[in-house]
Amino acid sequence: MRKRIKAVAVCVGIALTAPASAQEELNFDAYREMLADGNPAELYEMEGEELWRTARGPKNATLEQCDLGLGAGVVAGAAAQLPRYFEDAGRVQDLETRLMYCMDTLQGIPSKEIIDGKFLQGERARLAALVAYVVTHSKGEKIAVDLSHPKVKEMYELGERTFYYRLGVMDFSCASCHSQDGKRIRATQLPNITTREGAAEGWGSWPAYRVSSSQFWTMQHRLWDCFRQQRAAEPIFGSDVIIALSTFMAGKGNGIEAKWPGVKR
Numbered sequence: 001m002r003k004r005i006k007a008v009a010v011c012v013g014i015a016l017t018a019p020a021s022a023q024e025e026l027n028f029d030a031y032r033e034m035l036a037d038g039n040p041a042e043l044y045e046m047e048g049e050e051l052w053r054t055a056r057g058p059k060n061a062t063l064e065q066c067d068l069g070l071g072a073g074v075v076a077g078a079a080a081q082l083p084r085y086f087e088d089a090g091r092v093q094d095l096e097t098r099l100m101y102c103m104d105t106l107q108g109i110p111s112k113e114i115i116d117g118k119f120l121q122g123e124r125a126r127l128a129a130l131v132a133y134v135v136t137h138s139k140g141e142k143i144a145v146d147l148s149h150p151k152v153k154e155m156y157e158l159g160e161r162t163f164y165y166r167l168g169v170m171d172f173s174c175a176s177c178h179s180q181d182g183k184r185i186r187a188t189q190l191p192n193i194t195t196r197e198g199a200a201e202g203w204g205s206w207p208a209y210r211v212s213s214s215q216f217w218t219m220q221h222r223l224w225d226c227f228r229q230q231r232a233a234e235p236i237f238g239s240d241v242i243i244a245l246s247t248f249m250a251g252k253g254n255g256i257e258a259k260w261p262g263v264k265r
């Protein structure tokens with residue numbers, strides 16, 4: 001068993017440092033060209049806009065009264081200032097947990113259905129489309145998370161500690177894969193999240209349309225997959241550990257323009 005773990009660690013080590021092959025670079029260029037005409041995330045954005053305006057759930061209500069932090073119904077610029085502390089919910093929320101809260105309180109769609117659900121399915125998939133809609137209205141905005149708020153600051157610090165916390169069979173932390181410049185796994189450049197630019201890159205390019213799988217992934221989905229890569233326990237959707245890591249990345253990237261919605265390999 002020990003041997004096997006070691007072998008896996010060595011494999012990952014190689015994967016982390018090996019340069020992308022010419023073939024993979026080529027493929028990625030082809031993807032980029034293919035996407036030059038438009039980001040398929042637009043389709044999700046359109047679906048999200050419709051969901052925002054459609055009366056749904058046991059309360060048969062729209063989300064037009066949802067307060068994303070800038071007042072009821074204000075979507076423009078809202079994503080750039082998240083995560084933030086919400087008095088009504090009594091916690092720091094990212095865009096996904098805030099939308100989940102609005103769906104629950106305004107429409108009567110139980111959060112549990114989303115928390116217990118699966119990515120790309122059911123209400124969690126609809127939530128992702130709503131995310132696409134909201135972030136598109138922060139296109140070109142600078143990341144502006146209010147770290148002067150004590151609750152947000154607390155989350156930032158928890159996120160920073162989590163980022164460096166080693167766990168799992170391979171004893172990896174987020175920093176094991178995300179604290180060096182120029183690190184890549186195959187054709188993917190891994191941002192150095194310990195720098196301001198890298199944090200902004202990591203935070204500000206998700207949610208994104210993934211060309212490799214033709215799927216739209218939110219940040220909760222992205223981080224869930226990194227926990228998996230870290231061989232750590234699966235995080236609960238919308239739990240504080242994800243919000244903390246998000247607050248850390250967003251807060252560190254403050255002042256840099258986000259690239260929402262992203263396009264990724």
Ligand code: HEC
Nearest residue numbers: 172173174177185188191201202203205226227229230245
């Ligand atoms: C074993 C290595 C590994 C670990 C540990 C890891 N990640 Fe990742 N991370 C990756 C890889 C690989 C990608 C790119 C995946 C892809 O594009 O298919 C990535 C992508 C990301 C991205 C998106 C970056 C971008 O510019 O697209 C973020 C943000 C991120 N990881 C955060 C984290 C956080 C936070 C943790 C700790 C919970 C973590 N990662 C742990 C390997 C890792």
